[in-house]
Ligand code: SF4
């Protein structure tokens with residue numbers, strides 16, 4: 001969506017963010033191709049694209065730690081940083097829903113979760129509306145997250161007596177536990 005001039009990495013023929021990302025300004029749900037996307041070429045309204053598209057931060061373009069194999073057109077995975085939360089989201093092409101289970105991606109996603117442990121960040125995998133929180137020791141499959149639901153990250157009892165660990169739950173936006 002934002003292939004800035006001068007970046008070391010370029011979008012090339014990739015357009016996967018224009019499928020996997022939600023664009024509210026266009027009423028485009030995630031997992032469906034944008035009507036303005038030209039396959040293999042990019043955005044047909046690039047100069048006038050919505051602000052959400054302008055603000056999109058693609059992990060492949062911006063995060064050198066992701067190897068070349070993370071090129072979204074190849075991996076079928078788009079790593080994104082959610083601007084309004086401490087979230088790293090691996091968006092999976094719903095046409096290849098198990099792409100994130102393939103190696104080396106699955107191991108590297110777990111490694112991401114280990115790297116952010118102790119920070120405010122959480123790693124998620126998103127396939128359409130289905131969201132999976134990835135922690136160093138486990139995954140929490142939250143299922144489909146509706147428009148009126150949010151995910152809360154909070155401490156919960158761990159497997160050992162008296163231990164605590166980070167967990168994820170799905171709540172209605174009206175729930176007072178949403179801060
Ligand atoms: S997913 Fe990333 S590399 Fe692919 S088109 Fe979007 S911004 Fe470019």
Ligand code: SF4
Nearest residue numbers: 018034036037043053
């Ligand atoms: S408006 Fe352009 S940049 Fe935004 S999703 Fe559609 S094709 Fe992609």
